[in-house]
Amino acid sequence: MAKKDRLSGNEAVAVAMRQVNPDVMPAFPITPSTELPQYFSSYVANGQVDTEFIPVESEHSAMGACIGSEAAGARTITATSSAGFAFMWELLYVAASNRLPIVLALVNRALSGPININCDHSDGMGARDSGWIQLYAEDNQEAYDNYIQAFRIGEHEDVQLPVMVCQDGFITSHGVQNIELLEDKEVKKFVGQYKPERALLNPGTSFAVGPYSVSDHYFEAKRAQAEALKHSKKVIKDVAVEYKKLSGRGFTWFEEYKMKDAEYCMIIMGSAAGTGKDAVDALREKGVKAGLIKIRMFRPFPGKEIANAVSKCKVIACMDRTESYNLQSGPIGADVKTALYNEGAKVKVLNYVYGLGGRDVTVKSLSSVFKDMEKVQKNNKLGNPYRYLSVRG
Amino acid sequence: MAKMKKDNIALHTLDEKWEDMTPGCTITGNGTSKLFRTGDWRVAKPVFIADKCKQCLLCAPVCPDSSIPVKNGKRLDFDYEHCKGCGICAVNCPFGAIEMKEGE
Amino acid sequence: MKQLTEIRWHGRGGQGAKTASLLLADVAFNTGMQVQGFPEYGPERMGAPITAYNRIGTGKIRVHSNIYQPDYVVVVDETLLDTVDVASGLSKKGAIVINSPKSGEELRPKLHGYTGKVYTIDARKISMETLGRYFPNSPMLAAIVKVSGIMEQDEFMDEMKASYKHKFAHKPQVISGNMKALEMAFQEVK
Numbered sequence: 001m002a003k004k005d006r007l008s009g010n011e012a013v014a015v016a017m018r019q020v021n022p023d024v025m026p027a028f029p030i031t032p033s034t035e036l037p038q039y040f041s042s043y044v045a046n047g048q049v050d051t052e053f054i055p056v057e058s059e060h061s062a063m064g065a066c067i068g069s070e071a072a073g074a075r076t077i078t079a080t081s082s083a084g085f086a087f088m089w090e091l092l093y094v095a096a097s098n099r100l101p102i103v104l105a106l107v108n109r110a111l112s113g114p115i116n117i118n119c120d121h122s123d124g125m126g127a128r129d130s131g132w133i134q135l136y137a138e139d140n141q142e143a144y145d146n147y148i149q150a151f152r153i154g155e156h157e158d159v160q161l162p163v164m165v166c167q168d169g170f171i172t173s174h175g176v177q178n179i180e181l182l183e184d185k186e187v188k189k190f191v192g193q194y195k196p197e198r199a200l201l202n203p204g205t206s207f208a209v210g211p212y213s214v215s216d217h218y219f220e221a222k223r224a225q226a227e228a229l230k231h232s233k234k235v236i237k238d239v240a241v242e243y244k245k246l247s248g249r250g251f252t253w254f255e256e257y258k259m260k261d262a263e264y265c266m267i268i269m270g271s272a273a274g275t276g277k278d279a280v281d282a283l284r285e286k287g288v289k290a291g292l293i294k295i296r297m298f299r300p301f302p303g304k305e306i307a308n309a310v311s312k313c314k315v316i317a318c319m320d321r322t323e324s325y326n327l328q329s330g331p332i333g334a335d336v337k338t339a340l341y342n343e344g345a346k347v348k349v350l351n352y353v354y355g356l357g358g359r360d361v362t363v364k365s366l367s368s369v370f371k372d373m374e375k376v377q378k379n380n381k382l383g384n385p386y387r388y389l390s391v392r393g
Numbered sequence: 394m395a396k397m398k399k400d401n402i403a404l405h406t407l408d409e410k411w412e413d414m415t416p417g418c419t420i421t422g423n424g425t426s427k428l429f430r431t432g433d434w435r436v437a438k439p440v441f442i443a444d445k446c447k448q449c450l451l452c453a454p455v456c457p458d459s460s461i462p463v464k465n466g467k468r469l470d471f472d473y474e475h476c477k478g479c480g481i482c483a484v485n486c487p488f489g490a491i492e493m494k495e496g497e
Numbered sequence: 498m499k500q501l502t503e504i505r506w507h508g509r510g511g512q513g514a515k516t517a518s519l520l521l522a523d524v525a526f527n528t529g530m531q532v533q534g535f536p537e538y539g540p541e542r543m544g545a546p547i548t549a550y551n552r553i554g555t556g557k558i559r560v561h562s563n564i565y566q567p568d569y570v571v572v573v574d575e576t577l578l579d580t581v582d583v584a585s586g587l588s589k590k591g592a593i594v595i596n597s598p599k600s601g602e603e604l605r606p607k608l609h610g611y612t613g614k615v616y617t618i619d620a621r622k623i624s625m626e627t628l629g630r631y632f633p634n635s636p637m638l639a640a641i642v643k644v645s646g647i648m649e650q651d652e653f654m655d656e657m658k659a660s661y662k663h664k665f666a667h668k669p670q671v672i673s674g675n676m677k678a679l680e681m682a683f684q685e686v687k
Contacts (some may be wrong), residue, residue: 006522006523006526006532006534038462044399060512097417098417098418099416099417100417110521113582138559139559140405160416160417168561170535170536171535171561172561174535174536175533175534175535175561176519176522176523176532176534176535177532177533177558178531178532178535178557198419198421205421206421206422206423207419207420207421207422208419208420208421208425209417209419210417211418211419213418216404217409217414217418219411220409220410220411220414221414222420223411223551224411224412224414224416227411227412234450268484269560271559274559274560274561275559275560275561275562278559278560348674360562360563362562362563362565363560371473
C-alpha cells in the first residue's frame with residue numbers, strides 16, 4: 001500500500017536510497033545535494049541499511065570508488081551537484097565505457113561563474129555525451145520514482161550502463177511537497193538483487209576491467225557502447241510500464257500534456273514543466289491550443305518520437321536551462337531540431353535559454369513564450385530563433 | 394547486442410566486429426597474456442650457452458616477460474614466444490652464458 | 498476554502514521563517530491538504546532578509562515558482578518593514594500579519610500603500626511569557642492559521658500537539674509552553 005507523506009526532493013531520494021539498500025555509497029557533500037549523503041549516513045549509523053558508506057576526500061575519488069566497487073559486483077550509488085559533478089568528469093566516462101551500472105543522484109545546480117548555488121541544468125547537460133543514461137524529474141515524486149527504476153534500467157543485461165537521476169536544485173530538492181511512497185518491501189522486490197554476470201569479486205570468473213585500447217579496438221568499443229544506450233530505450237519503457245502497474249504513476253520517455261490538438265508546444269524538462277502545465281491550462285481557457293512535452297529521458301534522446309509528437313504543431317519552443325555557446329541552440333533545441341530534420345517535419349522552432357542560476361520561472365514568463373509562438377505564426381516570420389527568457393536588457 | 398562471451402577466455406582479435414565485443418571491452422579468463430605473442434617484437438635474440446651457465450639463477454627473476462622458465466631449480470632455454478629481446482638477462486649474467494644476437 | 502492559498506513569509510536568517518513555513522506545510526498535510534513549503538532558494542545568512550513560501554490547496558500543486566501575488570503575508574521581524582516591500586503584490590482581499598506590539602494602523606504607512614487588512618501580534622511578548630525565550634515561530638504560525646482560515650483552530654491545535662510530541666520527545670517539558678503560545682496567539686492576533 002502506498003504511504004502518503006510530504007517530503008523535500010532530497011528527503012524523497014534519501015528514502016528511496018534506504019529502501020533500495022545498496023551495497024556501497026562513496027560520496028562527498030556539495031550544495032544542494034549535501035542532504036543525500038547526510039541523510040544516508042544516518043541510515044547507515046542507525047543500522048537501517050547495511051551499506052558500506054565511504055566518506056571520500058573528493059568527488060573524483062567518489063566516482064573512482066564507485067567504479068571499483070561496481071566492478072567488484074557491488075550495487076553502488078553516489079550523489080553530487082555542479083562543481084562536484086564536474087570534478088567527476090573524467091571518471092564519468094570511465095564508468096560508462098566500462099559499462100558499470102552505478103546510480104548517481106544529480107541535484108542540478110549551475111556551474112560557475114559567477115559562483116552560484118542555484119538551479120540550472122549546466123552540470124547535467126555538460127555530461128550529456130558521457131554515455132550515462134539521464135532521467136530528469138519535475139518534482140519530488142518523479143525524483144523518487146525515477147530513482148527506484150534506475151537500478152532495473154542500468155543493471156539490465158542488455159544495458160549495463162550507469163544512470164543519472166536528476167532533479168532541480170533547491171526548487172525540488174529543498175521544496176517540501178506531497179508524495180506517495182511505496183512500501184519498503186515493494187521497492188526491494190521491484191529492484192531485486194544485483195547479480196552481475198561477471199564481477200571482479202565473483203569467485204571462479206576472473207576478468208580484467210578497464211583495458212587500454214589502441215586505435216584498432218577503441219572505435220568498436222564505443223560503437224558497442226552506443227548500442228547499449230540504444231537498447232536502454234526499450235528497457236526504460238518496459239521498466240516504466242512495470243513500475244506504473246505497481247505505483248499507478250509515471251510515463252516512459254516523455255510526458256505529453258494536452259498535445260492531442262496542440263498548435264503550440266513547449267518542450268521542457270525539470271521543475272519548470274509543472275509551471276508550464278499551469279501556463280498551458282490558463283492559455284487553454286483563453287482558447288489557445290497550447291500543449292507541453294516534458295522530457296523525462298534525455299539520454300538516450302527520444303528524438304524520433306518527439307518529432308512525431310510535435311509534427312502537427314504550428315510552432316514549438318524548446319526550453320534549455322543551460323547555455324551552450326554555439327549561438328544557435330541549447331542542447332534540447334539542437335536534439336529536437338536534428339530529430340525534426342531527420343523526420344522531415346516542417347515545424348517552426350524557437351529555442352529559449354531560461355532559468356540560469358536559479359532565475360525564477362513563472363507561469364507568466366512561460367506564458368510569454370506561447371505568446372511569442374503565436375506571434376511567429378501570425379506574422380509567418382520566425383525572427384530570432386535563439387532567445388533568452390527573463391533576462392534584463 | 395554483444396552478449397558476454399560464455400567461453401572461459403575472451404580475447405579481442407584484430408578482425409573483431411563491434412557486435413562481438415564484450416561489454417566494456419573486458420577481458421575474461423586467467424593468464425590471457427600467455428596468448429599474446431610478444432616474441433614477435435624481438436629484434437635481438439638472447440642465446441643460452443649451457444656450457445658456461447652455473448645455474449646461479451640471477452637471470453630468471455630480472456626477465457620482465459617471465460621468459461626464462463625454471464624447473465627443478467634449473468633454468469631451461471628461453472621462451473621465444475614471449476621474449477622481447479630486451480637483453481636485461483645478458484647484462485645480468487656473471488658468466489657470459491647469455492649472448493645477444495642482432496637480427497635473429 | 499479556496500482551491501489554492503498562497504502565503505509568503507518574510508523573516509531574517511536564523512529566526513525560523515523557513516521552519517515556520519515547513520511546519521505550516523506539515524500541519525496542512527496532516528489535515529489532508531496538498532502542500533508546498535519552500536525557502537527562497539539560496540544560502541541562508543544569519544540576520545539577512547529571507548523569504549519562504551507556502552502553497553496550500555485541494556488539488557495537485559504543479560507550479561514551482563516563487564510567490565509574487567500572495568493571498569497572505571507573514572512578517573516575522575518588524576524591522577524588515579523599513580527595508581523590504583513586504584506587501585508587494587499582496588492581494589487586497591487577503592491580509593498581512595506582522596509581529597509587532599503596535600497596531601496595524603500604526604504600521605500601515607510602512608506598507609507602500611497596501612489597503613487590505615493588517616493584523617499584528619506581539620509574538621515576542623507571547624514567547625517570553627510562555628517559553629521564557631524568544632521563539633516567534635509558534636505564535637506567528639497560529640496567527641496566520643487564524644487570519645487565513647486555512648483550517649479550524651481545533652484541528653490545528655490537535656495537529657500541533659502531535660507534532661510537538663514528536664519533535665520534543667526528548668524534552669516534553671517545553672510542549673505545554675508551546676501549546677500555550679499557540680492559544681495566546683489565537684486570542685491576541687488583531
